Amino acid sequence: AMGVPTITYSLNATGCFVTTAVTVNPNPASISGSPIVCVGSTVTLSDATTGGLWSSNNPGLGSIGAGTGILTGVSTGNPIISYTLPTGCFTTVTATVNPLPNAITGTTNVCIGFTTTLSDATPGGTWTSSNTATATIGSSTGVVTGVATGVATMTYTLPTGCFVTASYTVNPNPAAITGTTNVCIGATTTLFDATSGGSWSSSNTTLATVNSTSGTVTGVLNGSLTITYTLPTGCFTTTPFTVNSNPNAITGTTNVCVGLTTTLADATPGGVWSSSNAAQGTVGAGTGVVGGVSAGTPIISYVIPATGCFATTAVTVNPNPSAIGGTGIVCTGSTTTLTSSLSGGLWSSSNIALGSINAGTGVMAGITAGNPTITYTLPTGCLATKVATINQTPVAIAGTTSVCVGFTTTLTDATAGGVWSSSNTAQGTVGAGTGVVGGVSAGIPVISYVIPATGCFTVTNVTVNPNPAGITGATSVCTGTTIGLADATSGGLWSSSDATKASVGSTSGVVTGVAAGTPTISYILNTGCYATYPI
Numbered sequence: 001a002m003g004v005p006t007i008t009y010s011l012n013a014t015g016c017f018v019t020t021a022v023t024v025n026p027n028p029a030s031i032s033g034s035p036i037v038c039v040g041s042t043v044t045l046s047d048a049t050t051g052g053l054w055s056s057n058n059p060g061l062g063s064i065g066a067g068t069g070i071l072t073g074v075s076t077g078n079p080i081i082s083y084t085l086p087t088g089c090f091t092t093v094t095a096t097v098n099p100l101p102n103a104i105t106g107t108t109n110v111c112i113g114f115t116t117t118l119s120d121a122t123p124g125g126t127w128t129s130s131n132t133a134t135a136t137i138g139s140s141t142g143v144v145t146g147v148a149t150g151v152a153t154m155t156y157t158l159p160t161g162c163f164v165t166a167s168y169t170v171n172p173n174p175a176a177i178t179g180t181t182n183v184c185i186g187a188t189t190t191l192f193d194a195t196s197g198g199s200w201s202s203s204n205t206t207l208a209t210v211n212s213t214s215g216t217v218t219g220v221l222n223g224s225l226t227i228t229y230t231l232p233t234g235c236f237t238t239t240p241f242t243v244n245s246n247p248n249a250i251t252g253t254t255n256v257c258v259g260l261t262t263t264l265a266d267a268t269p270g271g272v273w274s275s276s277n278a279a280q281g282t283v284g285a286g287t288g289v290v291g292g293v294s295a296g297t298p299i300i301s302y303v304i305p306a307t308g309c310f311a312t313t314a315v316t317v318n319p320n321p322s323a324i325g326g327t328g329i330v331c332t333g334s335t336t337t338l339t340s341s342l343s344g345g346l347w348s349s350s351n352i353a354l355g356s357i358n359a360g361t362g363v364m365a366g367i368t369a370g371n372p373t374i375t376y377t378l379p380t381g382c383l384a385t386k387v388a389t390i391n392q393t394p395v396a397i398a399g400t401t402s403v404c405v406g407f408t409t410t411l412t413d414a415t416a417g418g419v420w421s422s423s424n425t426a427q428g429t430v431g432a433g434t435g436v437v438g439g440v441s442a443g444i445p446v447i448s449y450v451i452p453a454t455g456c457f458t459v460t461n462v463t464v465n466p467n468p469a470g471i472t473g474a475t476s477v478c479t480g481t482t483i484g485l486a487d488a489t490s491g492g493l494w495s496s497s498d499a500t501k502a503s504v505g506s507t508s509g510v511v512t513g514v515a516a517g518t519p520t521i522s523y524i525l526n527t528g529c530y531a532t533y534p535i
Contacts, residue, residue, distance in 0.1 A: 002026050025087035028052050035081060035095035037062065037073040038162035045069040045081060045093070052085045062097045073097040098160040101125050108154075109169040110135065110146040111235035118142040118154055118166065125156045125163070135170050146170040171233035174198055181227075182242040183208065183219040184309035191215040193229045193237065201228045208243050219243040244307035247271055250300070255316040256281070256292040257382035264288040264300060266311060271302045281317045295319040318380035321345060328374065328388040330355065330366040331456035338362040338374060338386065345378045355390045366390040391454035394418055397447065402463040403428065403439040404529035411435040411447060413458065418449045428464045439464040468492050468523050471533035477502065477513040485509040485533060487523040492530070495522050502535050511535055 003024050010017035028049035037043045045054065046069050054064045061077035064070065071081060076099040084090035101122035110116045118127070119142050127137045134150035137143065144154065149172045157163035174195035183189045191200070192215060200210045202217070203226040210217045210227055217227060222245040230236040247268035256262040264273070265288055273283045280296030283289065290300060296317050303310040325339035338347065339362055347357045347364075354370035357363065364374060369392040377383040394415035403409040411420070412435055420430045427443030430436065437447060443464050450457040468489035477483045485494070486509055494504040501517035504510065511521060524530040 025085070025089050027089045028083050028085050028091045031081065031083055031091055031093040033069070035071065035093045036098065036160075037071050037095065038098050038160065039073040039075060039100050041162070042070050042072045045071055045083075047083045047091065049083075049085060052083045052090070055082045055084065056080070056095075057082070062095050071095060098158075098162045100162045101156050101158055101164045104154065104156055104164055104166040106142070108166050109171055109233065110144055111171050111173050111233070112146045112148060113173065114235075115143050115145045118144060118156075118168075120156045120164065122156075122158065125158045128155045128157065129153070129168075130155070135168055144168060171231070171235045173235045174229050174231055174237045177227065177229055177237055177239040179215070181239050182244055182307070183217055184244050184307065185219045185222060185246050187309075188216050188218045191217060191227060191229075191239070195229075195231065198229045198231045198236075201230065202226075202241075203228065208241060217241065244304075244309045246309045247302050247304055247311040250302055250311050250313040252288070254313055255318060255380065256290055257318050257380065258292045258294060258320050260382075261289050261291045262315070264290060264302075264313065264315075266302045268302075268304065268311075270306070271304050271310075274301050274303065275299070276301070281315055290315050292317040316380075318378070318382045320382045321376050321378060321384040324374065324376055324384050324386040326362070326364075326386075328364070328386045329391065329454075330364055330388070331391050331393040331454065332366040332368060333393050334456075335363050335365045338364055338376070340376045340384065342378060345376045345383075348375045348377065349373070349388075350375070355388050364388060366393075391451070391456045393456045394449050394451055394458045397449055397458055397460040399435070401460050402465060402527065403437055404465050404527065405439040405441060405467050407529075408436050408438045409462070411437060411449075411460065411462075413449045415449075415451065417453070418451050418457070421448045421450065422446070423448070428462055437462050442466040465525070465527035465529045467529045468525050468531045471521065471523055471531050473509070473511075473533070475533075475535060477511055477535060479513040479515060482510050482512045483535075485511055485521060485523075487531060489523075489525065489531075492523045492525045495524060496520070497522065 006019050007022045008017050008019045028047050033045040053066045054069050056064050056079045058079040061075050061079040063072050081095050082090045082092045101120050106118040107116045126139050127142050129137045130153035134152040136145050152168050153165050154168045155163050155165045174193050179191035180189045199212045200215045202210045207221050207223040207225045226238050227241045228236050228238045247266050252264035253262045272285050273288050275283045276299035281298040282291045297314050300315050301310050301312045322341040330336040346359045347362050349357045350373040354368050354372040356365050374388050375385045394413050397411050399411035400409045419432050420435050422430045423446035428445040429438045444461050447462050448457050448459045468487050473485035474483040493506045494509050496504045496519050498519035501515050501519040503512050521533045522530050
């Protein structure tokens, strides 16, 4: 007990002794506070007796503040903690330094609505979340579920109370993907996400590719896939995507002339036809019949309504030649020239027995009366036609085609209904309805016989020969005597109308009287023209 007892040391033999006063000091009160601490953590010990100092017999296990009593766990073990008064009196307690769990492992971030699992190699602990409004965690599984954007602390606590923590981030997902979620093979469409900074990816690039930055999707093969938009945090959103097949290639003739039609077809049923320019070419929505309207190259499309997928082909609408120029009317045996404003085409006749035409020049020849169709065809196949009229030319003019001045000759033509005319009435006239040609002066007028209804005609040259000059000489002769007649036009022959009354030398013009009378002496040129002289 406390006090100051006197301590005596006596010799047994003599009884002599010495003494000293010994002070008995009190011990400190018992240490209070839990002496259990985790490595790296602290607890505070206290003692009701003031003035002492704290110490650890093994600071490598647990250290303590000499004046504070704050015990820090350093390493697993049982250090002895002492509280010593200035008198040297002390009290002790055996502390327990418990180990911490191992460090938490696993991904320390998750997206809203997704899960990830944390783990700890030290068994037996329990998981807790500091903010279940941000993220929850399975107490025994370590499965973290993102609830809302934010940061929560995940704690793994052993039965000893020792724990480790990990800061856990819940990242927001991108906004929902917008845009058309289907495309045709070979076509593109662009998807969008209001959250910036992400990248695009395709679940199946054999079906569709997507540009990682622009979101432009290109259809490759028919099928279904998923397009994903992922933020740098790994959070993402997806949309199902469909690649639809295009119709089969359009078949049929892809050129047509203005005013004509051509029929296109597609082996894929159920489509609708349309034209990019109905002013150039129309197309029946359900038939594929393309009608040429004006020269151009409209694009004809065949669209499957359910998918919007389509096939196209350019149709060339070629211009037709303009209307064929020229009358197209010709007489048999004659020609006329037909023309077109567009060059490069070829001419043809539907019946060359009626009328033939030069393929390159358009010169048409009438052969037999009739109405052949003349066609002018361009290399494109476009054409223009004209019904030609081949009129029958009158048959050849018959009759004597020479006449002496002052005389007539009659021409005829077996073709009825014609009208006669002369090219030079100062040389020869002709009766319009009779064909009687009258010689007027020496020359060769052309006599025509024209059918008024057709204009077809035939001609002949008529030679109008001059008569010899007048005969000169005596106008009487006695029987048995002679006289000489003369004519200034040379080359003729003389003759008598009655040789029983007077004869004449054919070349001399000497007239011999034979018997009384009035014969006529003629001087005839080789053209048959003559002069007469009564004797």
